[in-house]
Amino acid sequence: MEQRLANSWRLTANEKKFIESALLSELRVDGRGPLDYRKLNIKFGKDDGSVEVQLGETRVMSYVSAQLVQPYRDRPNEGTLSIFTEFSPMADPSFEPGRPGESAVELGRIIDRGLRESRAIDTESLCILSAKLVWAIRVDIHILDNAGNLVDAANIAALASLLTFRRPECSLGGEDGQQVVVHPPEVREPLPLIIHHLPVAVTFGYFSNENLVVLDPTYHEEAVMTGRMTATLNANGDVCAIQKPGGQEISQRVIMHCLRLAHVKAGDMTAKIKDAVEKHNTERALQKIKRHSSSVAVDVCGTTARLGGKQNQSDGDKEGSRLDQLKLKDETKAMECDATSSAQVQSNKKDESLKNFIGGPSSWDPYSECVNSDLLKASLASRGQSTPSKQKESRRETKPEEPQKEIKIDSAPMDTALTSEQSNEGKTLKDAVKPKHKRKKKGSSNNGN
Known part of the structure; x- marks a missing residue:
């Protein structure tokens, strides 16, 4: 060399x-x-x-x-x-x-x-x-x-x-x-x-x-x-x-x-x-690239779900991946059980609220849109009358005894009745409806005669 x-x-x-x-x-x-x-x-x-x-x-x-x-x-x-x-x-x-x-x-x-x-x-x-x-x-x-x-x-x-x-x-x-x-x-x-x-x-x-x-x-x-x-x-x-x-x-x-x-x-x-x-x-x-596995089937509360996740396929990490899967199963089961229990609690609460419902002005009642519920309660307390809930219950009981008839209400009398109720705050919902029934009954009796 x-x-x-x-x-x-x-x-x-x-x-x-x-x-x-x-x-x-x-x-x-x-x-x-x-x-x-x-x-x-x-x-x-x-x-x-x-x-x-x-x-x-x-x-x-x-x-x-x-x-x-x-x-x-x-x-x-x-x-x-x-x-x-x-x-x-x-x-x-x-x-x-x-x-x-x-x-x-x-x-x-x-x-x-x-x-x-x-x-x-x-x-x-x-x-x-x-x-x-x-x-x-x-x-x-x-x-x-x-x-x-x-x-x-x-x-x-x-x-x-x-x-x-x-x-x-x-x-x-x-x-x-x-x-x-x-x-x-x-x-x-x-x-x-x-x-x-x-x-x-x-x-x-x-x-x-x-x-x-x-x-x-x-x-x-x-x-x-x-x-x-x-x-x-x-x-x-x-x-x-x-x-x-x-x-x-x-x-x-x-x-x-x-x-x-x-x-x-x-x-x-x-x-x-x-x-x-x-x-x-x-x-x-x-800088080593982690290898990914395919989706794993996990049974959660009797249902099978497909969960995609990252899993290392090396022999040294197999035990750790198994532990992670077990933990994931436990967490998903707990989450599913919590969801079902919360849904049951919400349904029970809803049923209780429906059972305990007394009544009152609602959005579908056309006569309650312009009625102040607080003033109505105050007027009932001053007169010593029963609450609207009791009145409604009595109306429900007496309703089947009366013969059912078709009631046609014009828009003009309804508007006048609503304005009269606004002016007379002491009148109740029952008082506002009664005159209309009386007028209709009188009209039907005259027609019969």
């Missing part, structure tokens, strides 16, 4: 001398110290397991996918993990399209060795049916922009994508219990991978002077340096893998010093990755 980069950049002797003299003064071209990392930025995509990492100006994208395959014969209860890298000429003119070159193969092997040999991922949890079906996890790494130290950027992208990946949940069914059913995300929540620790790759660059050691070299420094070493460690200080692809020889003292530095940097990188993943998971949980 270094030879191809050196040939592509073809730095002049003055540029190489300037970079080496700056490093002797513990300065770098971009202003960092010899043991400082560039700014790290992690962006997560919409799909699970899609991550873009930017380390300085180096940009790498990683995507994780899974499929059901047959396991290896020597490991029938373990899934598989594979790393694939793609170098595009868009990232660097020295990269050739088509078949992956030596640099792409080397990058994939470094990341694969750090993840698989350290057993960071629990492959036994990927087994669905022993010796028949297991999950095969595939990590695709795409180089978008090469600005130096592709190993560290690609390793961080692979770890972040594995942490955010979710595989579908499977269950066994059928008559013999050997039929595998893959549940979609709408039915059951996908499951994350079981990751025991995070092996972080830390790359060091060496120069002609053995005392010159830099961390996270840029593409200009990679063209000048004479050796490189990548140490993969976790936050506990366990060495997962070491890769030194030839070049300048280094002493054991320098290697141990680099491993101590790598332990500190691995702890810092692990904390940054976990913080970014936790923040992403929190945002994903807040």
Whole structure:
């Protein structure tokens, strides 16, 4: 990789001398110290397991996918993990399209060795049916922009994508219990991978002077340096893998010093990755779309009603949804019973009011529209006569005894009678009606004679 980069950049002797003299003064071209990392930025995509990492100006994208395959014969209860890298000429003119070159193969092997040999991922949890079906996890790494130290950027992208990946949940069914059913995300929540620790790759660059050691070299420094070493460690200080692809020889003292530095940097990188993943998971949980169920039939007081509601179909919320349905049933029953009881109370009150009705001027009585009920009661009390209710009852009793005759009342006498009642406030309704009956009776007797 270094030879191809050196040939592509073809730095002049003055540029190489300037970079080496700056490093002797513990300065770098971009202003960092010899043991400082560039700014790290992690962006997560919409799909699970899609991550873009930017380390300085180096940009790498990683995507994780899974499929059901047959396991290896020597490991029938373990899934598989594979790393694939793609170098595009868009990232660097020295990269050739088509078949992956030596640099792409080397990058994939470094990341694969750090993840698989350290057993960071629990492959036994990927087994669905022993010796028949297991999950095969595939990590695709795409180089978008090469600005130096592709190993560290690609390793961080692979770890972040594995942490955010979710595989579908499977269950066994059928008559013999050997039929595998893959549940979609709408039915059951996908499951994350079981990751025991995070092996972080830390790359060091060496120069002609053995005392010159830099961390996270840029593409200009990679063209000048004479050796490189990548140490993969976790936050506990366990060495997962070491890769030194030839070049300048280094002493054991320098290697141990680099491993101590790598332990500190691995702890810092692990904390940054976990913080970014936790923040992403929190945002994903807040933006998660709640799934709705169809309408549920609920029996309320012997009648069936269709109630549409929102219900989460996940296994973790099934008990809560059942409790909500029971509460809804109780509330609807109570509301229905209250409604029926209130209707019965209102009907009883209405019946009682009808039974206790005594009588009095009403809207349908033409003689009571212009009669003041208060003055009528006062006049009756002064004369010592009975109330209109009693008079009406007596009239009702005596009415069947008299022969029924047609009574025709003209509008003019009615108006005169009403005006006379308004002038004579002491007269009652009975007094106002009697003269009319007498006149009619007299008229009928004269006609008979």
